[in-house]
Amino acid sequence: NAGVTQTPKFQVLKTGQSMTLQCAQDMNHEYMSWYRQDPGMGLRLIHYSVGAGITDQGEVPNGYNVSRSTTEDFPLRLLSAAPSQTSVYFCASRASGGAKGIQYFGAGTRLSVL
Amino acid sequence: GQNIDQPTEMTATEGAIVQINCTYQTSGFNGLFWYQQHAGEAPTFLSYNVLDGLEEKGRFSSFLSRSKGYSYLLLKELQMKDSASYLCAVRAPAGGYQKVTFGIGTKLQVIP
Numbered sequence: 001n002a003g004v005t006q007t008p009k010f011q012v013l014k015t016g017q018s019m020t021l022q023c024a025q026d027m028n029h030e031y032m033s034w035y036r037q038d039p040g041m042g043l044r045l046i047h048y049s050v051g052a053g054i055t056d057q058g059e060v061p062n063g064y065n066v067s068r069s070t071t072e073d074f075p076l077r078l079l080s081a082a083p084s085q086t087s088v089y090f091c092a093s094r095a096s097g098g099a100k101g102i103q104y105f106g107a108g109t110r111l112s113v114l
Numbered sequence: 115g116q117n118i119d120q121p122t123e124m125t126a127t128e129g130a131i132v133q134i135n136c137t138y139q140t141s142g143f144n145g146l147f148w149y150q151q152h153a154g155e156a157p158t159f160l161s162y163n164v165l166d167g168l169e170e171k172g173r174f175s176s177f178l179s180r181s182k183g184y185s186y187l188l189l190k191e192l193q194m195k196d197s198a199s200y201l202c203a204v205r206a207p208a209g210g211y212q213k214v215t216f217g218i219g220t221k222l223q224v225i226p
Contacts, residue, residue, distance in 0.1 A: 042219060045214075045215075103147075108155075
């Protein structure tokens with residue numbers, strides 16, 4: 001059972017470059033989210049999706065785009081990378097039903113923007 | 115808005131008991147989570163409270179008081195592998211979505 005799979009695990013970009021962080025889950029979860037984690041800041045929500053074709057902005061959406069064409073995949077696009085986007089990015093998924101709504105996280109992508 | 119406070123760092127001795135506190139101020143409330151995150155790894159679910167009281171799961175317990183906006187995570191019989199960050203997170207309704215807001219995490223160091 002793979003759970004939530006993120007690729008790549010590490011990435012170095014130059015300022016102005018674009019790239020896509022991949023996220024896939026095999027648990028048939030409706031909800032998927034992207035977070036960034038910075039020292040002293042905790043996990044901050046970038047974008048989220050409540051189902052295929054539906055996405056919305058979180059706390060820190062600027063500079064990022066998302067799409068959700070299938071239940072399984074939720075890629076995060078950096079349009080023009082900036083040093084302020086150096087961070088660890090986590091993708092998470094959870095079921096829409098059930099009282100707990102436990103989130104399952106991918107292993108993370110460590111991104112450095114030079 | 116949402117505000118979650120927890121201590122930044124704590125140190126405890128192997129075999130001892132440690133309590134990690136979390137206070138929150140949120141618009142609405144629909145559950146509180148504790149996640150464990152080892153260095154360089156993803157957060158993993160530890161516990162969930164939605165009603166007042168204590169939830170026990172092996173060496174780990176979590177307590178919630180909704181009227182005080184307060185929770186704690188209690189770790190008993192500490193082991194070296196418990197050295198990790200512990201994230202407090204609160205779920206609250208935001209439009210048609212249940213938004214989860216995370217605290218900055220408490221880095222726990224267990225020493226021999």
